[in-house]
Amino acid sequence: MTFDKDPADARLRVGAARADITPPVGLRLTGTLREKGSEAVDRPLALTALALLGGRTPVIVLACDLVHLSPEEVAQLRAAVAARIGPADIFVNVSHSHATPAPPSAREFDPQTEAEQVELAELYFREVVAKAAGISAVAVAGARPAVVGHGTGTVTVGVNRREVGPDGNLLLGENPDGIVDPTVGVVRFDEVGGRPIAAVVHYSCHPDVLGPKSGLISPDFVGAARDVTERLTGAMALFLQGCAGDIDPLCGIVTGDDGVREADRLGTELACEAVRVYQRLVEHRVRDHRVHWRSSTSNSSVTGWVYQDARHSDPVVASTSTTVTLPLRELPAPEEAAAAYASAVEHFDAVRDQQADLPTRLRARRRVIWTEMQLAAVRRGEALTEDVEVQGIRIGDLALIGIPAELFVEIGLQIRAGSPFRTTLVSGYTNGVLFYVPTAAAFEQGGYEIESHQNYLRPAGPTPEWEKRLVSTGLDVLADLNRAEVNR
Known part of the structure; x- marks a missing residue:
């Protein structure tokens, strides 16, 4: 593993930029239950870049309103960004909204009968790559000295979806007794002096309120969460998906026009909790000393406070990634x-x-x-394995972990529980999506996610040992990030 080495005079600089990546109406959205192409736009899709400059190599976090990308497509995107801005550590997270088009790697369009759809999908992906490079350059160019604060709140807008049906079989439904993660992770970046730059909102829940029969292009509840956060804070908001492999929206998949209302409701609830946390994260003026005034009508005193500028130290900024080779079935x-x-x-x-x-x-x-x-x-005739990248980013006592899979929520909870950092945000759907990675216990129960490699066009799926190995690797990455301060 290698880290960015910060020069002695390094200070945190942060920039943010956004591009609209709404596809043309008519391009069919992801999934094999669709009956026709998309019909209208609910909310625009966004691609947002966060540039973190505090060492020799920029760190770029890209938050994308896409259902998924393959690791190979992420490699193309990273190469385009690096060609534009130079060497960088690039963290690519997709929100996983199901009301967005599938990437070309998904091969959802028949070249013989849907040539126009194939061409639209390929052109769309090329535009996403080009826009990722462009906004990364804008974010780097606009980076300015910044202060950072981070913390967590709690809101329940998701429910465990592994429901046992009357016949004893698992279905994608609602399991109110199942494990969820109600934690909202929030990161706040301000200019020195107070002007907002960016807000990161991290949560674990499938954005699939708008069901597989909806013809609306939409970021799902993520769009409302982002819009409300931005209106209330003035910061550019990035939504980072967590570990949502077995978590669906609390309202379920909604049919008909009710889906938009429910997505907006859940997104607003998420945003309001995120904003509550955000408001307490960074102080630019703090109370210094107390003053007293004698009341003119009694012997009592009135007190007040004199404020002064808060002091902020520059955090350690480090990034690392490692690749673990895991067996397939x-x-x-x-x-x-x-x-x-x-x-x-x-x-x-x-x-x-x-x-x-x-x-x-x-x-x-x-x-x-x-x-x-x-x-x-x-x-x-070869034994199949999969190389899995686990990426880590450190900003002071905040750590961000990214893994390219639809992780069950328990896997993220285990990594976070063993972290040495005050705040740890674990994200699946990062730097590609291979397939679902259930817990070892879930393999014994069965269900849709166990065979998901078929939908992701992978010849074989993960084994029960992936849970333990990914948790162990995630904790190793966190330990290495925790030692990165010696590089300052």
Whole structure:
């Protein structure tokens, strides 16, 4: 692991910038339950850059209103940013709103029957990459001396979604007794003197109030949370998704026009708690000494306070990342994989001949893509592993951890519980999304998330040991960040 080494005269400088990444109406949104392209825009999608300058290498945090990116697409985005601003440590987090388009890597559009959609999706991704580079440069150029404060609050806008149905099987529903993380992480950046720069709001919950049949382009509840935070603070707000693999909105997935109202309600609740915390994080003028005045009508005194400028020290700014190689599940036997592929092709041909509805065709085509991918992996005859990046950023006694997966909330809670930092924000959906990573206990229970690698077009999924290994690696990264002060 390597760290940014701060020069002796380093001081924290912070900049923020934003681009609108709303796709054209008509581009189909993510998911195989869609019946047609998008129809309207609820709220614009945002791509927001936060530049942290306190060492030799800038740290760039990018908060994106996207459902997911592959690690390979993140590599392209990082390369474009670095080409524009020079070497940088880049942290890319997606909000995971389901009312946004899937990236090209998801292969959700059929090149034979949806050539226009394929072209739109590829053009959209290229524009996102270009805008990421552009706003990163603007954020770096506009960085100014800053002070930082951070803390946490509590609000419940999410519910554990692993519900046991009447038949004993798990479904994506509501489990009010399941584990959630009600913690709202808030980071405040101000100019020296008081002018707001940026506010980071961190929370763990799927932004999928607007269901898979909605035709609205939207950041979901994240949009309302961001808008309300900005109106009340004057700061540019970034939403960072936490560990939401098994957490859905408290209102559930909502059908019809009620979805927009419910998304706005939950986002406003989240923002109001974030703003409450924000207001107490940084003081620019503090009470210095007391003065007394004699009352003219009695022997009592009236007291008041004289204020002075608060003193702020520059925090240690450090960034590191490490890669851990983790095993994937065993692949099926060659004959089993071949049979699965043949069955998928047969089913796909049948639904096309029957002129089935779009969702049926999309699901059937996706099954063909995945079984073909798995069969190819089987024929290569190699043991499958996955290289997983765990990235850490330190700003004083604040730490941010990013992992490229839909982590179950318990994994983030374990990392945070073992952290040496006063505030620790653990984010899945960062620097790509491989698939869901459930806890070891969840593997025994089963459910949708266990086989999610199929939807993410990965030939095999994680094993139960991923939980322990990712927690251990996250804690190692935090320990290394905690030692970074010696580099100042």
